[in-house]
Amino acid sequence: DTEVTQTPKHLVMGMTNKKSLKCEQHMGHRAMYWYKQKAKKPPELMFVYSYEKLSINESVPSRFSPECPNSSLLNLHLHALQPEDSALYLCASSVRDPGSPLHFGNGTRLTVT
């Protein structure tokens, strides 16, 4: 069982829809991440939050909007997505010490129609 929980597991949305992905961890980790993974590719970093503040934005289009309401929760708000945004979206968390490994959730499989 993973200690990082992501909901929903699957999401199908139209290009005009607004939806949100949710991520929760109770390991006391103060760094949380969003990654995007296309089929047969490695995960690509999108956003990093450290102490609930946005630390890294990897030039992600504004149709993706992250939010970290508290130290356990991470959301990714989606609006006006394109079909090429279809992918597995992975949430991860870690302690803030150098060399700390990432703890991943099982992801949300997003399909944009």
Next chain:
Amino acid sequence: AQSVTQLDSQVPVFEEAPVELRCNYSSSVSVYLFWYVQYPNQGLQLLLKYLSGSTLVKGINGFEAEFNKSQTSFHLRKPSVHISDTAEYFCAVSQDRGFKTIFGAGTRLFVKA
């Protein structure tokens, strides 16, 4: 800048045979090295990590890896694989500062009966 090269995109092997998955990295500073495994429809799970000290690192599920600084390699090995080891394996590197983990392209290990 850091980079990670996984030399084999696919490795087919028979059950109970030994396997080596190759990884080379480049970085101008000291790095931390990781191997993650991804089973179908799941997130990534940490297999093992090298931070410092002994160059032979043991991980979960019988896997081990050897850090070779002169060859800038961090190859993953298992003396006898099982069908259940069939998965995607990612080598990854991070630095002392920041929150960026760079992943290699991945190696698909396919264990045949």
